[in-house]
Amino acid sequence: MKNKNIPKIIIIGAGFGGIAMAKSFKNRKVNVLLIDKHNYHNFQPLMYQVATGGLEPDSIAYPVRRIFRKHKHIAFRMAEVTSIDQKKNQLSTSIGPVYYDFLVIATGSENNFFNFEPVKDKLLTLKSIPDALNMRSFIFQNLEKAMANTDGDPLEEIMNIAIIGGGPAGLELAGALAEMKRYVLPKDFPDLNLSKMSINLYEAEPKLLSAMSEQASAKSLEYLQNLGVNVHLKTMVNGYDGSNIQLADGTSFLTKTVIWTAGV
Ligand SMILES: Cc1cc2nc3c(=O)[nH]c(=O)nc-3n(C[C@H](O)[C@H](O)[C@H](O)COP(=O)(O)OP(=O)(O)OC[C@H]3O[C@@H](n4cnc5c(N)ncnc54)[C@H](O)[C@@H]3O)c2cc1C
Secondary structure (H helix, E strand, C coil): CCCCCCCEEEEECCCHHHHHHHHCCCCCCCEEEEEECCCEEECHHHHHHHHCCCCCHHHHEEEHHHHCCCCCCEEEEECCEEEEECCCCEEEECCCCEECCEEEECCCCCCCCHHHHHHHHHCECCCCHHHHHHHHHHHHHHHHHHHHCCCCCCHHHHHCEEEECCCHHHHHHHHHHHHHHHHHHHHHCCCCCHHHCCEEEECCCCCCCCCCCHHHHHHHHHHHHHHCCEEECCCCEEEECCCEEEECCCCEEECCEEEECCCC
16 A cells, blocks of 8 residues: 555445455556455345344355455455545545545445335344344344233234335345244244234335346245235335334234335
C-alpha cells in the first residue's frame, strides 16, 4: 500500500461482488484494500440451512483473509464504512479515515419492509448469519414453549409459521421448515402435537418465483404443496399485530413467527 505510483483501489464489501472484483485485479499493478464490517465472507445461499438447524454457521462463513492469503497486493481490513467524501477521496470508517484513488462499492442489499416498516421489529429476516441464528433460536424456543405451554397461549399461535414473499429465499425456508416438521420434529419432539403446526407461504403475485420461468414456478408450487406447505398466491398481507397477520381479503392467520422475505 506504500508505493504512491501504484493506484490504490478500495473495495467496500467482501460479498460475492467484492471478492470477485478483488480477484479480477490479479496480476495488475494496483494495490487493493478490501474492507468489510465482518472478517468473514457469508455464503448467503445456504443461510436457510443455518436458520433451520441443518448446518452450523461455520459452514457458511469463510475467513476473508484466508481467501486472499496468496494475493500480496490485496489487503483486508475489518471496518464499517460510515461515509464517503468524494471530493477528498476519503472514507470515514470505524477504524479511522482511509484514502483511495479508485473506489468500488459492493455493499449488497438491505431488507425493504414497505408498509411493514412500523412493525419490522416483530418480523424475522434472513440477510445475515446473526439473522439466521436468531430465527433458529426463535423457532426452537417456541417449540420448547409449546411443549411446556405454561403461558396458556394457543398452540397454533406458538407453532404456526408465516413466510411473506414467494421468491427464492421464502421458498427455500418454507421447504426446509416443512422438511423439519416432517422428518426432524417427530423424532426430537415426539410428544408435541405437530398437527397444530402449519407453515403458510404468502405471495401477492399469481405465481411463485415470479422472476423465473413458468416451469420453475409450477414445479416449486407442486413441490412445496407435496411437502405440506400451505401456499397462498394472489394474497396480499396487509399487517401484523404481533399475534395475527391480516390479509387483504379480511381474514387473518394466528402466529408468533412471521418471516419477511418480501423485498430488498
Ligand atoms: C437467504 C438468501 C439466499 C440466497 N440464495 C441465493 C442463491 O441460491 N443463488 C444466488 O445466486 N443468489 C442467492 N442469494 C442472493 C445473493 O446472496 C446475493 O445476490 C449476493 O450475496 C450479492 O452479493 P454482493 O456482493 O452484492 O452483496 P453481499 O454478498 O450482501 O455482500 C455485501 C458485503 O458488504 C458488507 N458491507 C455492507 N455495508 C458495509 C459497510 N458500510 N461497511 C463495510 N462493509 C459493509 C457486508 O458485510 C457484506 O459482507 C441469496 C440471498 C439471500 C439473502
